[in-house]
Amino acid sequence: MERFRVELTGYCYRMLADGHEAEDAVQETFVKATRAGYDESRGALKSWLYAIATNVCLDMLRGARRRALAVDLGPAAEPGAGLGAPLPPGAWVRPMPDHKVLDPADQVVSAQSVRLAFLAALQHLPPKQRVVLILRDVLCWQAAEVATLLGTTTASVTSALQRARAVAPFAPSEVEVDQRLLDRYCKAFQEHDIETLVALLHEDATTSMPPFPWWLRGKAHIRATLEHATGTPCIHATLVPLKANGGPAFAHYDPDGNAFAIVTLDTRQDKIVATVTHLDPALFPLFDQPMSLRAPVRTSG
Template structure:
């Protein structure tokens, strides 16, 4: 950041302002997503952050870096959004069939997937020296879902400290609190996150041998309506989740029970899957064709979490607008 660019931005030069903030745009959106768990909300908070930065640029004294100043604005905008009484989880969808009784009903129903293509646009994803997580590890679904179980300020503290690697005193300044409070919040957040997140070694890293063949085999079985083929690819303790529906099924028998009822409803309907990636995992845009109609319309996004040579979790995000965020077509013929 040059002083000349900063001064021009302060005088109202929009191009200079864009030069200042553009290198940070994609990482700020990811930061908002980690705290909020929703791509749509993260987009809104990114815009609010940039607008607040534009309006408040005269207040940037330069004691911290511009990047840290932007993170301070983004973090507090997210915390304000979480405190907002008007923010409500989306209503659970009404299934077109009677689903079997789930293993449990989840409470993080607002979770959305994050396109890997957006991760690739981040200019510098190297975390600070005090970070405990690799950048991509900290966007896996299990990690994001775990953050949603934390009180908002604890989640923000953990992300700023353990993901981004900011020192405790800088985090305290961002959150308007003391270093002692930051250390206490971080300790509690770490303990609670461990209860809600799978061990990192249980999840396959991108580029592992099974990352190529396993998704293809799943796609073949799913589009063919081959329930036995799907179940054969799962670990014994696999999970099926379907945000924003709260229904969660664990184990081969429970998942087979769901797909059996689903298969009876499916009948002559056909599914088409288009490969993509979300939260560092293999994923598919899901499209449904009604009998007698040529075009398949969006039916959500499927994300697979591999473990060893099997699938440990199938997360079927049911939002019909999700494929659009992944650059996928509106219909498939």
């Protein structure tokens, strides 16, 4: 079963939009599968595990609130506006490292299928429509296979897929990331070089900082906010490059070397179109990153 961990985690993550919950769902799937025992009469092992994982996710989604990105919660803020009251972790689409959800050997599944914006769109679907869209359009299952998993007809699957596509269409496209852009961003970020940071942004770029519902749109508003920021943790900070949600990301450590945020970027050609600064150090273990960059204190005796 272990060989299916990454793809099952990716499936559960698309369903739940939270990395910790996805890992919990896969662990519960393996526990249930081990207790039940597998035999060939249940069909292919992979399909059987997906059926168990689907039921686990559907159970977890009962009564759960819809997760979102800040840009989906309300209009953009004006420069100088307050951040607002923080929302609980369950309110947010949360980031996930690529190596836990994308198998490099899998040439079928697109990295775009774990982009934050697509996950947020999936959240608008009823759970079973979400299952159908992910299995059919992302993982390329046949309609008959999905029908068997859900215990329904191919006609019902096709109908559900049409409704789901109207809400959350999936059009995979591979995006080339400009490494020079990322290098310039890191340098400007750590030096709090506002001119360069703003120059790297797309005209309609957005920035947000969960758990706060505050977000900004446009270079002018982002510039004004950066120019009036006080107590910024960016100067002399450390950014550790990561890959998350099918794109570039960074583990942001404050000037004292303490875990501060996971930053995810969306880029288009040579510009940054979105930054999301996830202000939750509890995400660092999920990304296999230490909570501090400081050397451990050595004691004698």
